[in-house]
Amino acid sequence: MSDVRITALHKYYGNVHAVKGIDLEIPAGEFTVLVGQSGCGKSTLLRTIAGLEDADSGTVEIGTDDVTDAAPRHRDIAMVFQNYALYPFMTVYDNIAFGLRARKTPSIEIEPKVRRAAQMLAIDHLLERYPRQLSGGQLQRVAIGRAIVRNARLYLFDEPLSNLDAQLRDEMRGEIKRLHLELGKTMIYVTHDQIEAMTMADRIVLLRDGQIEQQGTPLDLYERPATRYVAGFLGSPSMNFVNAQIVAWDGGLAVRVDERAILPVPAARQDTLAAWNGKAIVLGLRPEHLSRAPAGEAREGVTRHATTIALVQPTGARTYATFRLGDAEAIAELQAHDVSQPGEPIELAIDMNRAVVIDPSTDRVVQ
Amino acid sequence: MKRRQRRRLTATLRLAAAIAITGFFLFPVYWLFMISLKTADEIYSYPPTWWPAHLQFNSYAVLFKDGDATTVWNSFVVAGGSTVLAMFLGTLCAYSLARFRTGGENLANWIISQRMVPPIAVVFPVFLLYVWLKLVDTYVGLILLYTAFNLPYVIWMMRGYVNDIPKALEESALVDGCTRWQVLWKVVFPMCRAGLFATAIFTFVFAWNDFIFALVLTRTEVATYTVQVTHYFGGQSNFWAKISAMSVLGTVPIFVIVGFMQRYLVRGISLGAVKG
Numbered sequence: 224m225s226d227v228r229i230t231a232l233h234k235y236y237g238n239v240h241a242v243k244g245i246d247l248e249i250p251a252g253e254f255t256v257l258v259g260q261s262g263c264g265k266s267t268l269l270r271t272i273a274g275l276e277d278a279d280s281g282t283v284e285i286g287t288d289d290v291t292d293a294a295p296r297h298r299d300i301a302m303v304f305q306n307y308a309l310y311p312f313m314t315v316y317d318n319i320a321f322g323l324r325a326r327k328t329p330s331i332e333i334e335p336k337v338r339r340a341a342q343m344l345a346i347d348h349l350l351e352r353y354p355r356q357l358s359g360g361q362l363q364r365v366a367i368g369r370a371i372v373r374n375a376r377l378y379l380f381d382e383p384l385s386n387l388d389a390q391l392r393d394e395m396r397g398e399i400k401r402l403h404l405e406l407g408k409t410m411i412y413v414t415h416d417q418i419e420a421m422t423m424a425d426r427i428v429l430l431r432d433g434q435i436e437q438q439g440t441p442l443d444l445y446e447r448p449a450t451r452y453v454a455g456f457l458g459s460p461s462m463n464f465v466n467a468q469i470v471a472w473d474g475g476l477a478v479r480v481d482e483r484a485i486l487p488v489p490a491a492r493q494d495t496l497a498a499w500n501g502k503a504i505v506l507g508l509r510p511e512h513l514s515r516a517p518a519g520e521a522r523e524g525v526t527r528h529a530t531t532i533a534l535v536q537p538t539g540a541r542t543y544a545t546f547r548l549g550d551a552e553a554i555a556e557l558q559a560h561d562v563s564q565p566g567e568p569i570e571l572a573i574d575m576n577r578a579v580v581i582d583p584s585t586d587r588v589v590q
Numbered sequence: 591m592k593r594r595q596r597r598r599l600t601a602t603l604r605l606a607a608a609i610a611i612t613g614f615f616l617f618p619v620y621w622l623f624m625i626s627l628k629t630a631d632e633i634y635s636y637p638p639t640w641w642p643a644h645l646q647f648n649s650y651a652v653l654f655k656d657g658d659a660t661t662v663w664n665s666f667v668v669a670g671g672s673t674v675l676a677m678f679l680g681t682l683c684a685y686s687l688a689r690f691r692t693g694g695e696n697l698a699n700w701i702i703s704q705r706m707v708p709p710i711a712v713v714f715p716v717f718l719l720y721v722w723l724k725l726v727d728t729y730v731g732l733i734l735l736y737t738a739f740n741l742p743y744v745i746w747m748m749r750g751y752v753n754d755i756p757k758a759l760e761e762s763a764l765v766d767g768c769t770r771w772q773v774l775w776k777v778v779f780p781m782c783r784a785g786l787f788a789t790a791i792f793t794f795v796f797a798w799n800d801f802i803f804a805l806v807l808t809r810t811e812v813a814t815y816t817v818q819v820t821h822y823f824g825g826q827s828n829f830w831a832k833i834s835a836m837s838v839l840g841t842v843p844i845f846v847i848v849g850f851m852q853r854y855l856v857r858g859i860s861l862g863a864v865k866g
Binding site for chain 2: 273274275294295296298300301302304305306308309310311312321322325326369373379
C-alpha cells in the first residue's frame with residue numbers, strides 16, 4: 224500500500240525546469256529521505272507534496288486522495304522547516320498548540336496533547352518560554368513538537384538539522400528516527416547530507432538535476448549504485464574513481480590501472496565483464512575496501528599493491544591515507560595505527576569483490 | 591583617579607549638550623504654550639515675558655464656548671478614519687505585492703511615485719470633482735482624499751515589513767491549517783506590529799497636520815483645526831492668544847499619541863533601517 228504517489232510531476236521556475244517528470248511511490252509508514260545536491264529539486268518536490276508549490280503538470284496523491292490542486296491545509300500534513308519557523312511572539316506552548324487551534328481542536332484536548340508532545344521531545348520544562356530564549360537544538364525540538372502534536376497523515380521535514388552544529392545534529396538524527404518508530408507515520412525527509420540519508424532512511428531517493436537517479440534502501444544504494452554519481456555521492460570519504468582498462472590476464476580478466484597495478488577480476492564477476500575485454504572503464508573503489516595487506520596468502524579477488532602514502536589523516540577510530548593509484552589520488556581507510564606519516568611505504572590489499580566497474584561513456588555501473 | 595575624573599567630565603558635558611539641544615528644539619513649543627496663556631500686553635511686551643504673571647485660560651474657554659474646539663474633533667475623525675482605511679487597504683496591497691509579486695517588478699515603484707505628487711497640483715481638480723459628487727465639506731470627502739494620499743506611503747512601508755517576515759512562518763501556518771486570511775491575521779499582523787503602529791502614526795500625523803486639502807475642501811461643517819487657526823488672523827489684528835490656544839489643542843493629541851506609541855515608533859523605524 225502506498226501512501227504518497229507522485230506521477231509525472233513537472234515543476235518550472237520561470238525558465239528553470241526544477242522537477243523533470245518524477246514518478247515516486249512512498250509506502251505507508253516508511254521513512255523516505257530525498258537526498259541530493261542543492262538545486263537537484265528535492266526541496267521543490269517536498270514543497271509540491273506539501274502544496275506550497277503548484278505542480279505544472281503531473282499529480283500528487285496522498286492516501287486515496289488526489290491533492291494536486293488542494294490547499295496545504297486540506298492535505299492533512301505536518302511539516303518541519305529548516306529555519307524552525309517558530310512564531311517569535313508566542314510561547315513554546317502556543318507555538319506547539321498553533322496547529323491544533325488552527326484546526327479547531329476542542330480546547331480541552333489541546334493541553335494534554337501539547338504536554339505529551341513536549342515530553343516526547345524533552346522540552347516540557349520550556350513551554351512558558353519564548354523562542355528567543357532557546358538554543359538552536361531546543362528550537363528544533365519545538366519545531367518538531369509542533370509537527371508531531373498533530374495527528375497528521377504525512378510528516379514532511381525540509382532539511383531540519385542543517386542549522387545545527389555537528390554534535391547536536393548527530394543527536395537529533397537519532398531522535399527523529401526514534402520518533403518515527405514510535406509514531407509509525409509516513410515521513411518524507413529532505414537533506415543534502417548523505418550521512419543523514421544513510422543513517423535515517425528506510426529508503427533513499429537520490430535526486431539529481433530534477434530527476435530520480437536511484438532509489439532503494441540505504442545499503443542497496445551504497446553497495447549497488449546504479450551510476451557513478453550515486454557511487455560518488457554516498458559514502459565518506461567518497462569512492463575512489465580510477466581510469467583503467469579490462470584486459471585478459473592469467474586465463475581470465477583483470478582490471479589494469481597501470482603496469483604496477485593489475486587487479487584480477489574475481490571469478491564470480493568474470494562473466495559480467497566478459498564483453499568489456501580490451502575496453503576502457505572507470506574502476507570505483509571504496510576507501511574501506513583498501514586495507515593494509517595481512518601477512519600470508521590473500522583472499523580470492525584481493526590483490527596486493529605496494530605503494531607510498533602521500534598524506535595521512537587520522538580520525539581516531541580510522542586513519543585515511545592518500546596514495547597515488549594510476550591517474551588518481553586514492554584514499555584508503557586504514558586501522559588507526561597502520562600508517563603514521565607521509566612517505567611511508569605500505570602494501571595495500573585491494574578488494575575487487577566489492578569494486579564497481581563503470582562504463583565511462585554512460586557513467587552507468589556495469590552489472 | 592585622573593581617568594575617572596575625565597570620564598565624569600565627559601558624561602557631564604554630554605548631558606549638558608543633550609539638555610541644550612532638547613531645549614533648543616522644545617523652545618517653540620514652550621513659547622506656543624506661553625502665548626496661549628498670556629494677556630495681550632504680555633504677548634507684545636519687550637523684553638519678552640517668559641512666564642505670565644497670571645495664567646490666562648480665557649482663550650481656551652472661548653474656543654470651547656464658541657464651539658471652535660470641535661474642529662479638533664473634526665481633525666480627529668478625518669485623520670483617524672483615513673488612517674484606519676489606509677492601513678487596512680495598504681497592508682493588504684503590500685502583502686499582495688510582497689508575496690504574490692502582484693504587478694511584477696515595477697508596480698511598487700510606480701505606487702510610491704504617486705506619493706510625490708504635490709498636493710496643490712491635485713487639490714483643485716479634486717475640489718471640482720467633489721462639487722459634482724457633493725463631497726465638499728464632508729467627512730467622507732476628506733477621509734477618501736487623505737486615504738488616497740497616504741496609501742502609497744502605507745503600501746511602501748508595509749511591503750518592507752512584510753518582506754522581512756520569513757516566508758516559512760507563513761508556510762508553516764498554511765500547512766498547519768490556516769487560510770491566507772488567517773495567516774494575515776495570526777502571523778503577518780503580529781509579526782509586523784511595530785511597523786503597523788509606526789506607519790499608522792505617520793499616516794495619522796500627515797492627515798492631522800494637513801492644511802491645503804482641508805482649506806480647499808471644507809467650509810464650516812468639517813473644518814479641521816489647521817483651517818480654524820487661520821480664522822484668527824484678522825484684517826486689523828491677529829488674535830495671537832487664540833491662535834496659540836488652538837495650536838496647542840492641535841498639538842497635545844499628537845504628543846499623547848506619540849508618547850504612548852513611542853516604543854513601537856522607535857522599533858518600527860529601526861526595523862526598516864536595519865534592513866537597509
